[in-house]
Amino acid sequence: MTRLDAKSFDEPDELLELPFLRSKVVNLGEVQLAWTVVQPGWRWSEHVQPVAGTVSCEYHHRGVHLSGQLRVETDAGATRLILPGQAFEIPPGHDAWVEGDEPVVTIEIAGVRGFGKPPETGERVVATLLVTDIVGSTALAAELGDKTWKQLLGRHADRARIELDRFRGIEVATTGDGFLATFDGAARAVRCALAMQQAAGADALELRAGVHSGEVEREAGNLRGIAVHTATRVASLAAPGEVLVSQAVAGLLEGSGIQLEEAGEQELKGLPGKRRLYRVAG
Numbered sequence: 001m002t003r004l005d006a007k008s009f010d011e012p013d014e015l016l017e018l019p020f021l022r023s024k025v026v027n028l029g030e031v032q033l034a035w036t037v038v039q040p041g042w043r044w045s046e047h048v049q050p051v052a053g054t055v056s057c058e059y060h061h062r063g064v065h066l067s068g069q070l071r072v073e074t075d076a077g078a079t080r081l082i083l084p085g086q087a088f089e090i091p092p093g094h095d096a097w098v099e100g101d102e103p104v105v106t107i108e109i110a111g112v113r114g115f116g117k118p119p120e121t122g123e124r125v126v127a128t129l130l131v132t133d134i135v136g137s138t139a140l141a142a143e144l145g146d147k148t149w150k151q152l153l154g155r156h157a158d159r160a161r162i163e164l165d166r167f168r169g170i171e172v173a174t175t176g177d178g179f180l181a182t183f184d185g186a187a188r189a190v191r192c193a194l195a196m197q198q199a200a201g202a203d204a205l206e207l208r209a210g211v212h213s214g215e216v217e218r219e220a221g222n223l224r225g226i227a228v229h230t231a232t233r234v235a236s237l238a239a240p241g242e243v244l245v246s247q248a249v250a251g252l253l254e255g256s257g258i259q260l261e262e263a264g265e266q267e268l269k270g271l272p273g274k275r276r277l278y279r280v281a282g
Contacts, residue, residue, distance in 0.1 A: 009035040016116050019047045020098075025112060030166055030188075032112040038068070038104040043097035051118050060161050060171065061090040061111035068104030072096045089158075092171070110165045128189045128213040128249065129223075129231035130169065132160070132196060133178040135206040135240040152203055153177060159199035167192035172223050178207075180231075182223065186213055186245075186252035190280055193243045210235025212246040226271070233268035234277060243280040250278045 005028055007013075012024035016034075020042035024035045044057050052058075056075050070082040075093040082088045090096070090111070098104050134140075134156070141149040160179055164171055167188045169181040179196075183189040193209040200207045212234050214227030230246065238244040245253070250260055259281035265274040 003029075005029070018051065018116055021047065021116070023112075023116070030168055031109065034063075034106075034108045034112040034115075036104075036106050036108060038070075038098055038106075040098050040101050040103065042104075043095070045095045045097075048116055051116060053118065056093050056095055057090075058092045059111040059115050060092050061088070061108055063088060063106050063108035063110070066105040066107065068102040069099040070096055070104045070106075071099045110161070113165075113168065114170060124215050124217050124225075126213065127182045127216050127223075127227070128184070128186045128211060128252070129216070129227060130181045130183065130189045130193055130209060130211050131175075131178065131231045131235035132193065132207050132209045133175070133235055134200070135208055137177040140205075152205075155203055156200055156205060159202065160196050163192050163195040163199055167195065178235075180223070180228070182216075186211065186249045187256040187258060190243060190245065190249070190253065190256075190258055194280065197241060197243070206240040208235055208238035208240060209243045210238055210245070211243065211249050213248045213252055230268060230271060230275075233271060234275075236269075237266055237277065238279075245278050245280065247276045247278070 007026040007028065009024045009026060013027045014025035016023040016025065020039040022037050026033055048057070065082050065084055065086045065088055067084050071079065072082060072090050073079045073095050074091065081099065144152065161171065164181055167183065169183050169189065169192050172180045172182060183192065189211050193211060197207045197209065210231050212227060212231035214230060216223045216225040216227050234244050234246055244263060245260065253260065260278040261281050263277040263279045265276050267274050
């Protein structure tokens with residue numbers, strides 16, 4: 001249950017300090033918020049890129065711009081000047097810099113977790129993976145036409161990213177009409193999948209989802225390993241509106257209150273042997 005709470009940015013839970021940038025982060029339940037001050041002369045590609053190790057900023061930022069002027073340029077070449085008093089949304093794949101002589105001050109409600117921290121390149125870690133896919137997307141795209149379909153995909157992506165942030169998921173990649181994301185807990189991954197399915201219903205879309213836990217290797221913002229392929233194959237076997245989980249996830253869900261039903265032993269394309277799967281009840 002959500003509890004009544006309030007925190008001061010003067011006593012942050014985390015403090016991020018980089019050249020020309022200082023960010024105070026507070027945790028409120030599942031959400032992280034950041035009060036960030038960026039000084040004139042700051043540019044992401046100059047002062048954060050060496051730490052992040054990615055070509056451009058891969059975080060999806062949302063927040064409120066309080067002062068100063070921030071210029072953002074996406075990888076596709078679109079630019080926007082963000083001004084005081086504006087609420088903003090900045091998609092993954094961008095550069096940004098301060099324009100003028102006034103510091104930029106923002107409060108961010110998404111894109112906070114992990115920002116400005118070095119990647120754990122080459123390190124193998126255990127993670128829970130969520131893969132989603134829109135059911136019947138090809139036929140729906142043909143029926144709606146390119147323009148309407150792209151607008152629909154955009155709305156779906158916006159809603160999906162809100163749920164990913166709410167359940168502490170980290171977006172790894174999009175697959176055209178689906179997502180690959182990692183979580184630090186199996187229950188959060190499953191609940192996020194259910195929430196994403198409910199959000200998709202607002203646009204009359206149906207999602208199938210697969211959840212698997214295993215070792216992955218992090219490399220320059222990407223994930224590699226058999227676990228990624230396993231999660232993708234599990235998702236491909238899910239029925240419309242269904243969340244399937246692997247046996248590894250089922251064991252981690254004990255005591256979570258999430259109910260599972262047997263889905264039998266299934267062959268996962270390209271992987272040896274049969275794997276026992278479970279569907280999330282309800």
